Amino acid sequence: MTKVVVAMSGGVDSSVAAALLQRQGYEVIGMMLRLWSEPGREASNRCCAPAAMNIARRVAGRLGIPFYAVNAQESFRNIVVQNFLDGYARGQTPNPCLACNRQIRWEFLLARALALGADFMATGHYVRIVRSPDGPVRLFEAVDTHKDQSYVLHVLDQGKLQHALFPLGNLTKSEVRQIAADLKLPAATSKESQDLCFLAGQDYRDFLQRYQPHQAQPGPIVDRTGKQLGEHSGLVNYTIGQRKGLGIAAAEALYVLGKDQARNTLVVGFADELGSCELLTESVNWLVGFAPAEPLDAEVKIRYSAKKAAARVTPLLDGSAHVQFKEPARDITPGQAAVFYVDGEVLGGGLIAKMTKKLARVESELSPSDVIPVA
Amino acid sequence: MPSPGPIYLDYAATTPLDPRVREAMLPYFSEEFGNPSSVHGYGRRAEAALEDARQRMAELLNAQPEEIIFTSGGTESDNLALRGAALAARQQRGAIHLLISPVEHDAVAKTAAQLADHLGFTLEKLPVDEFGMVNPDEVAKRLDPEPALLSVILGNNEIGTVNPMSEIAAICRERGVPLHSDAVQSGAYLPLDVQKLGVDLLSIGAHKFYGPKGVGALYVRAGTPLLPTQTGGGHESGRRAGTPNVAYILGMVKAFELAQSELDRRVSRLGEMRNKIMNRILVDIPDSQLTGHPEIRLANHASFVFKGVDGNALLMLLDDAGFACSSGSACKTGDPEPSQVLLALGLSPEWALGSLRVTLGVDTTGEQINSFLAALPALVEKARALEAA
Numbered sequence: 001m002t003k004v005v006v007a008m009s010g011g012v013d014s015s016v017a018a019a020l021l022q023r024q025g026y027e028v029i030g031m032m033l034r035l036w037s038e039p040g041r042e043a044s045n046r047c048c049a050p051a052a053m054n055i056a057r058r059v060a061g062r063l064g065i066p067f068y069a070v071n072a073q074e075s076f077r078n079i080v081v082q083n084f085l086d087g088y089a090r091g092q093t094p095n096p097c098l099a100c101n102r103q104i105r106w107e108f109l110l111a112r113a114l115a116l117g118a119d120f121m122a123t124g125h126y127v128r129i130v131r132s133p134d135g136p137v138r139l140f141e142a143v144d145t146h147k148d149q150s151y152v153l154h155v156l157d158q159g160k161l162q163h164a165l166f167p168l169g170n171l172t173k174s175e176v177r178q179i180a181a182d183l184k185l186p187a188a189t190s191k192e193s194q195d196l197c198f199l200a201g202q203d204y205r206d207f208l209q210r211y212q213p214h215q216a217q218p219g220p221i222v223d224r225t226g227k228q229l230g231e232h233s234g235l236v237n238y239t240i241g242q243r244k245g246l247g248i249a250a251a252e253a254l255y256v257l258g259k260d261q262a263r264n265t266l267v268v269g270f271a272d273e274l275g276s277c278e279l280l281t282e283s284v285n286w287l288v289g290f291a292p293a294e295p296l297d298a299e300v301k302i303r304y305s306a307k308k309a310a311a312r313v314t315p316l317l318d319g320s321a322h323v324q325f326k327e328p329a330r331d332i333t334p335g336q337a338a339v340f341y342v343d344g345e346v347l348g349g350g351l352i353a354k355m356t357k358k359l360a361r362v363e364s365e366l367s368p369s370d371v372i373p374v375a
Numbered sequence: 376m377p378s379p380g381p382i383y384l385d386y387a388a389t390t391p392l393d394p395r396v397r398e399a400m401l402p403y404f405s406e407e408f409g410n411p412s413s414v415h416g417y418g419r420r421a422e423a424a425l426e427d428a429r430q431r432m433a434e435l436l437n438a439q440p441e442e443i444i445f446t447s448g449g450t451e452s453d454n455l456a457l458r459g460a461a462l463a464a465r466q467q468r469g470a471i472h473l474l475i476s477p478v479e480h481d482a483v484a485k486t487a488a489q490l491a492d493h494l495g496f497t498l499e500k501l502p503v504d505e506f507g508m509v510n511p512d513e514v515a516k517r518l519d520p521e522p523a524l525l526s527v528i529l530g531n532n533e534i535g536t537v538n539p540m541s542e543i544a545a546i547c548r549e550r551g552v553p554l555h556s557d558a559v560q561s562g563a564y565l566p567l568d569v570q571k572l573g574v575d576l577l578s579i580g581a582h583k584f585y586g587p588k589g590v591g592a593l594y595v596r597a598g599t600p601l602l603p604t605q606t607g608g609g610h611e612s613g614r615r616a617g618t619p620n621v622a623y624i625l626g627m628v629k630a631f632e633l634a635q636s637e638l639d640r641r642v643s644r645l646g647e648m649r650n651k652i653m654n655r656i657l658v659d660i661p662d663s664q665l666t667g668h669p670e671i672r673l674a675n676h677a678s679f680v681f682k683g684v685d686g687n688a689l690l691m692l693l694d695d696a697g698f699a700c701s702s703g704s705a706c707k708t709g710d711p712e713p714s715q716v717l718l719a720l721g722l723s724p725e726w727a728l729g730s731l732r733v734t735l736g737v738d739t740t741g742e743q744i745n746s747f748l749a750a751l752p753a754l755v756e757k758a759r760a761l762e763a764a
Contacts, residue, residue: 029695066694066695068687068691068694069687070687070688070691071685071687071711111761111764112688112691112761115688115692115757115758115760115761116691116692116695117695
């Protein structure tokens with residue numbers, strides 16, 4: 001029998017994933033990651049609170065499958081949380097779910113699944129996978145576009161994808177809920193949350209204050225010309241596109257345009273300055289394993305919850321990519337990923353290294369290039 | 376005949392109920408349901424059965440019936456012994472010092488810690504040698520000021536080592552210090568003659584020797600002060616309130632009779648298989664160490680540490696391969712802490728996290744042991760590879 005390990009969380013999605021695979025005839029084993037929480041906040045960790053683990057264990061019991069808790073606390077702290085802290089230290093806004101999927105779920109946990117002799121590992125992610133006999137494994141958006149999670153899975157490579165199963169990709173969330181109800185699967189009653197699991201319900205700024213207090217030094221707020229308009233309370237407290245909480249009286253609303261980490265300076269401007277037409281990524285993960293030879297016209301998603309926008313993606317020799325949007329895109333945020341789609345297929349993606357200014361307003365005295373420095 | 380399906384090698388965690396024990400219990404769930412405290416016939420019959428069981432239990436321990444308190448299990452027995460004797464000793468002679476070994480089961484260690492942290496006692500831990508054994512001379516050095524209570528485990532749950540109880544007891548006796556011993560793991564493997572052991576309090580729990588879960592006993596030597604910690608009706612001579620669990624108590628006593636009468640045969644059979652496991656593993660698996668004493672240990676108990684292994688991962692691999700074992704560092708929530716017991720032996724966390732406990736019982740066969748020994752080396756290597764990655 002084909003053996004599959006399901007990464008369970010106690011939530012309805014991974015529970016239904018396990019049940020569906022069992023119905024399809026797989027030998028199913030449940031595993032649940034125990035991730036890092038700040039000491040004393042374990043009960044509130046969104047991904048692996050003891051209560052959630054109890055539910056996952058009950059689901060496994062109901063399905064009659066083995067269930068193992070896998071301790072990844074040390075790796076999670078050293079890789080994912082460190083990545084988060086380092087990202088903010090560079091003035092970026094990191095997305096820890098990317099590092100977690102790449103290095104914890106689809107590396108640390110996958111290694112344990114394979115050690116148990118599993119052929120596949122499955123998760124309750126809403127994403128579709130297509131296999132062909134000779135070609136690469138391909139990743140597509142979910143049928144339920146509201147729940148689509150392909151953005152965070154663009155980090156997978158062929159080595160991981162060949163072992164991946166995503167049983168929910170063709171289902172809607174309401175269908176999944178119905179299956180859970182039909183099977184009388186125990187499920188958490190708590191509402192879904194987009195918060196980062198290890199923040200355990202607290203504001204990320206409080207977390208950063210505790211772990212990197214030196215990042216919270218006040219500094220100047222300037223406009224594009226370098227004119228000081230006020231004082232900020234620490235760059236970590238601001239995200240690009242933010243309007244509220246700047247504490248500056250101005251005739252027209254001001255927005256955060258960028259952060260100059262080297263000078264501990266926050267750059268602000270008006271709404272029409274906010275969009276950028278271009279961005280540069282860091283190293284891109286192309287899912288087939290190599291970059292396309294030619295630039296490609298794609299739809300690009302710059303945040304988990306952003307709408308896709310038409311753009312031309314040009315692979316560069318150093319492994320990064322240049323993205324030229326048709327329309328200026330607001331809220332391009334270094335540290336988040338830009339993910340490239342063509343016809344619903346995830347072709348690749350990489351972390352946003354920097355954006356370029358909106359070309360229409362090149363008048364900078366702040367820096368000789370047209371790039372707002374972020375690193 | 377080896378049973379199909381997973382091979383159970385975790386008899387220190389719990390044992391299956393002996394069918395003869397189940398038979399002995401059954402009438403007391405139905406027709407003989409009376410409350411032993413009642414005046415009427417139902418109550419009298421239940422009381423007769425209960426007191427008969429107490430008499431038999433006392434005989435098995437070489438004690439008097441009034442020295443036996445029935446409890447809900449080994450943990451309650453340990454709690455009652457520690458808290459009850461410590462509070463009484465303070466009340467009667469102002470003693471506030473507690474002396475325990477560093478390799479106690481949590482039922483003792485955490486109760487002592489609570490007495491120290493919240494109830495005004497001071498707590499001192501005895502040294503142990505590399506096998507986790509208490510040296511009686513070290514006890515003798517630590518009896519000033521006179522402790523309220525000394526507690527030393529008999530057969531260790533995690534590392535199997537059996538402590539030299541009668542020698543420790545002789546020292547305590549001389550000074551009039553009450554001695555408690557947690558014998559929960561020992562019921563099927565050691566004769567529990569409280570006169571020979573010399574202890575003043577002794578805890579046992581039925582499900583470690585093929586009795587039901589949820590029932591245990593505490594021996595309290597006549598004249599040993601003890602304050603009840605569970606108050607209510609005057610059950611158990613006012614020392615442990617609560618309607619006695621007659622069926623389970625009868626089951627425990629039956630199981631204890633069987634375990635003690637069949638002890639020699641079981642010990643020699645299991646000891647032989649256990650020795651084979653110890654010898655083979657230490658030879659076949661590099662970077663392995665025995666934990667606990669190589670000879671002076673529970674007959675069914677083998678325990679090891681493997682360098683650079685996550686005990687949880689090893690248990691998972693073993694379970695998947697069809698072997699049910701346990702580990703001192705393992706926990707169902709995947710939150711491993713190196714075991715305090717293993718750290719007390721002087722092991723580094725790198726070794727202590729990779730612990731494995733293999734405990735045998737009545738249904739264990741030589742064939743099962745052979746297939747376990749054949750499978751284990753490759754699984755340890757797999758677990759090591761995961762840690763190294």
